[in-house]
Amino acid sequence: MQQLDTTVARGVLERAGVTAAVETVEGLGAVCRVPAAQTRAALLALRDSDLGFGFLVDLFGVDTGETIDIVYNLRSLTRDEELLVKAEHGYDATLASVWDIFPAALMPERETCEMFGLLLSGHPNPKRLLTTDGSEPFLRKSLEVRTAEEVRDRASQHVDAGALDITASSLADASAPAAETVALPASLPRVPAGVDVEHSQNLVLNMGPQHPSTHGVLRIILELDGEEIVAGETVVGYLHRGIEKLAESRRFNAVGTLMDRGDYVAGIHGELAFALATEKIAGIEVPRRANWLRVLLGELNRISSHIVWYGPMGLDSGAMGQFLYTFRDREALLDILEEITGQRMMFNYVRPGGVVNDITTTAEAKIRAFLETYDVYLEENAELLMGNEIFQARTRGVGIFDRQTALAFGLTGPNLRASGVNWDIRRDRPYAAYDEFEFDVPVAEAGDIYARCQVRLEEMRQSARIVRQCLDGMPEGEHTAKVAKVLRPPAGEAYAAVESPRGELGVHLVTDGSDTPYRMRYRPPALYALQAGEAFLPGNLIADGVVLMGSVDLILGEVDR
Amino acid sequence: MALDKLTGENSTLFIRSEQLFDVARRKSLWYMAFGIACCAIEGLMHASGPRYDFDRMGVFFRASPRQADVMIVAGTVNWKMAATVKRLYDEMPEPKWVVAMGACACAGGPFREYPNVIMGVDKVVPVDVYIPGCPPRPESVQYGFITLMNKIQAQTEERLAAARHDGS
Numbered sequence: 165m166q167q168l169d170t171t172v173a174r175g176v177l178e179r180a181g182v183t184a185a186v187e188t189v190e191g192l193g194a195v196c197r198v199p200a201a202q203t204r205a206a207l208l209a210l211r212d213s214d215l216g217f218g219f220l221v222d223l224f225g226v227d228t229g230e231t232i233d234i235v236y237n238l239r240s241l242t243r244d245e246e247l248l249v250k251a252e253h254g255y256d257a258t259l260a261s262v263w264d265i266f267p268a269a270l271m272p273e274r275e276t277c278e279m280f281g282l283l284l285s286g287h288p289n290p291k292r293l294l295t296t297d298g299s300e301p302f303l304r305k306s307l308e309v310r311t312a313e314e315v316r317d318r319a320s321q322h323v324d325a326g327a328l329d330i331t332a333s334s335l336a337d338a339s340a341p342a343a344e345t346v347a348l349p350a351s352l353p354r355v356p357a358g359v360d361v362e363h364s365q366n367l368v369l370n371m372g373p374q375h376p377s378t379h380g381v382l383r384i385i386l387e388l389d390g391e392e393i394v395a396g397e398t399v400v401g402y403l404h405r406g407i408e409k410l411a412e413s414r415r416f417n418a419v420g421t422l423m424d425r426g427d428y429v430a431g432i433h434g435e436l437a438f439a440l441a442t443e444k445i446a447g448i449e450v451p452r453r454a455n456w457l458r459v460l461l462g463e464l465n466r467i468s469s470h471i472v473w474y475g476p477m478g479l480d481s482g483a484m485g486q487f488l489y490t491f492r493d494r495e496a497l498l499d500i501l502e503e504i505t506g507q508r509m510m511f512n513y514v515r516p517g518g519v520v521n522d523i524t525t526t527a528e529a530k531i532r533a534f535l536e537t538y539d540v541y542l543e544e545n546a547e548l549l550m551g552n553e554i555f556q557a558r559t560r561g562v563g564i565f566d567r568q569t570a571l572a573f574g575l576t577g578p579n580l581r582a583s584g585v586n587w588d589i590r591r592d593r594p595y596a597a598y599d600e601f602e603f604d605v606p607v608a609e610a611g612d613i614y615a616r617c618q619v620r621l622e623e624m625r626q627s628a629r630i631v632r633q634c635l636d637g638m639p640e641g642e643h644t645a646k647v648a649k650v651l652r653p654p655a656g657e658a659y660a661a662v663e664s665p666r667g668e669l670g671v672h673l674v675t676d677g678s679d680t681p682y683r684m685r686y687r688p689p690a691l692y693a694l695q696a697g698e699a700f701l702p703g704n705l706i707a708d709g710v711v712l713m714g715s716v717d718l719i720l721g722e723v724d725r
Numbered sequence: 726m727a728l729d730k731l732t733g734e735n736s737t738l739f740i741r742s743e744q745l746f747d748v749a750r751r752k753s754l755w756y757m758a759f760g761i762a763c764c765a766i767e768g769l770m771h772a773s774g775p776r777y778d779f780d781r782m783g784v785f786f787r788a789s790p791r792q793a794d795v796m797i798v799a800g801t802v803n804w805k806m807a808a809t810v811k812r813l814y815d816e817m818p819e820p821k822w823v824v825a826m827g828a829c830a831c832a833g834g835p836f837r838e839y840p841n842v843i844m845g846v847d848k849v850v851p852v853d854v855y856i857p858g859c860p861p862r863p864e865s866v867q868y869g870f871i872t873l874m875n876k877i878q879a880q881t882e883e884r885l886a887a888a889r890h891d892g893s
Contacts, residue, residue, distance in 0.1 A: 294805075295804075295805070295841060296804060296805050299804070299841065300840065302839075302840070302841065309838040309839055309840065310837070310838045310839070310840060315833070315837050315838060315844070322848060323807055323843055323848040323849050328804065328807055328808045330804070330805050330808050373806070373809050374757070374759045374790070374809065374813055375788075380760060380761070380762070380765070381760075381761055381762075381800075381806065381809075401803075401805050402761070402803070402805050402806045402809070403761060403762055403800065403801060403803070403806070404803055404805065404841055405801050405803065405829075405836040405839055405841070405842055406836065406839035406840075406841055406842070407836075409839060410835075410836065410838060410839055413838065421835060422835065425762070425763055425835065425836075428762065428763035428766065429766060472766065472770075475770075487770075487774075488774065488775050491770065491771065491774035491775055491776075492774075492775045492776070494771075494774075495771070495774065495775070495776045498771075508767065508860075508862065509763060509766065509767060509860055510763070510859060510860065720762075721762055721763060
């Protein structure tokens with residue numbers, strides 16, 4: 165990663181007429197503070213200048229106690245530089261949407277506004293995202309979580325579910341002046357303004373939240389003309405459990421339990437992202453062996469996670485057998501993970517400073533035995549589904565995200581690489597011990613569903629390759645650094661990202677010197693994939709829409725957090 | 726019971742209809758494919774996958790609540806989800822049972838402190854079997870279903886005993 169020259173950024177902003185303060189902050193890199201009213205101008209200038217900050221990594225808010233900082237995390241892939249743009253807002257402010265500059269901001273903006281009690285202007289579909297009407301702005305610091313007494317007093321809370329109002333109404337600020345919109349990506353079929361259920365002349369069909377092919381509690385509202393989708397709107401929040409809020413009341417080595425349950429099929433990666441961010445702030449040096457163990461477990465977890473995508477991908481496209489074959493392999497993997505970490509899914513294995521325990525000799529033998537059979541099984545599986553003519557006919561040329569669109573919508577991981585962008589956090593921002601390993605980063609050009617399948621399949625092969633290197637070259641040493649039982653990192657701010665099976669899983673951590681985080685932002689790659697899927701539903705047939713949503717690999721635990 | 730002796734030619738079996746239905750219900754508990762969170766991977770996907778093979782116990786998934794006997798609530802229920810859970814429960818035909826799987830569905834689990842989370846699905850629908858764990862292993866879910874089968878049988882016997890006591 166290149167360090168951004170702050171004078172260049174200052175010059176770009178000055179030419180756009182923005183009064184900004186740009187500085188370099190330890191742990192974060194370049195940070196730029198802009199006045200709230202000039203955010204749009206600043207972002208537009210940064211995107212269109214030579215700096216080329218065309219990729220919005222994340223958008224979130226931080227309640228500092230006096231103001232609400234809205235943070236835009238920008239990345240320039242051409243120059244390999246990063247920049248945080250911060251804009252201060254008051255507690256009753258209106259956030260001007262930047263979705264036409266960065267379509268990736270569509271859902272994060274809605275989430276930020278409801279969670280901090282702000283209004284939203286200039287957004288095509290300014291509804292609440294995760295919560296329903298009447299919910300408090302949970303992420304404000306003034307709001308407390310339930311106390312132990314309240315939790316103990318369970319009987320007092322009776323729920324009349326039939327009378328619950330679950331409408332999520334608009335957060336739009338009607339009085340705000342309309343901003344001038346800039347040109348949208350050319351491939352976008354229509355403005356993602358949701359489905360107007362009341363005034364639509366077409367058939368409106370509801371899918372979910374209970375539907376076998378929505379991969380959890382996703383609800384999709386479809387407006388149909390015959391079998392063709394005219395408009396699609398995804399409704400999420402059915403699994404919103406406040407991971408970000410609860411992390412503010414957990415100690416640093418206990419937040420891993422929450423991260424596990426965020427992206428629940430790839431727990432190691434969530435834990436790792438949080439541990440990396442904590443280590444950055446606390447300045448903990450991790451032993452080499454611990455880093456290798458992190459890589460080993462991470463890659464085993466990646467295979468097991470891709471399996472959960474590959475099997476149901478078959479189900480979505482009408483092939484039941486795939487599910488049974490792949491879950492046979494996953495059972496063997498979970499046995500290994502269980503032996504090392506003690507749990508099948510919720511590992512809580514990676515902690516700040518290292519990992520919980522070393523691998524056993526029997527585990528090593530099991531991994532070797534697994535890899536031997538898996539090489540054969542993987543090729544067999546690939547033949548069965550990917551080699552199937554019907555599957556190919558259904559997935560080739562369907563649901564295409566071209567390069568520009570994929571970047572504009574903030575896609576990461578296999579979804580981005582399937583659109584021809586050669587970007588992998590493991591190689592381009594090496595963490596743990598990935599710089600010591602040899603592996604290829606698979607890239608496909610087509611950007612359709614089949615390309616995404618190809619990339620993931622090749623990733624599984626590469627993961628097996630990394631696991632082999634891990635076993636052969638595992639260094640001796642301690643599996644964890646000496647870390648205090650109760651960590652109290654100094655006040656600071658850090659961003660750490662890992663390449664989870666779904667893409668860039670980032671943790672933006674703000675600490676204040678106490679034994680709990682001040683604010684933890686979980687960057688959910690699946691949320692960004694979901695909004696791209698939603699925007700590209702129109703024009704597809706219903707059956708293709710189902711495969712499209714499946715192909716971006718959604719985990720609703722991560723989308724809703 | 727030597728079944729071949731009972732099913733021979735001209736053989737007749739006298740059984741109370743209640744008992745006959747009881748056998749049918751216990752041996753084909755079809756659950757609704759409705760996974761909420763992490764538990765769904767273990768309790769629904771792995772349990773019906775090739776190793777644990779729920780199918781051999783007569784437990785199989787149905788996509789529609791109209792065809793289901795059991796609802797496995799596999800995950801955290803929050804305020805937005807509660808109405809859907811209740812509605813799905815109402816849509817299931819009688820007799821029906823609910824299995825609360827995992828710490829979240831039992832009592833809110835690790836998220837119980839968050840105001841948006843309902844502390845246990847029993848606040849929304851009546852629950853027959855609670856399976857602790859976070860997430861419970863597929864074996865636990867199968868044990869939960871065996872418990873549910875025993876419970877169904879016990880209820881039948883209770884009803885029969887009550888009927889005998891009435892002298893009907």
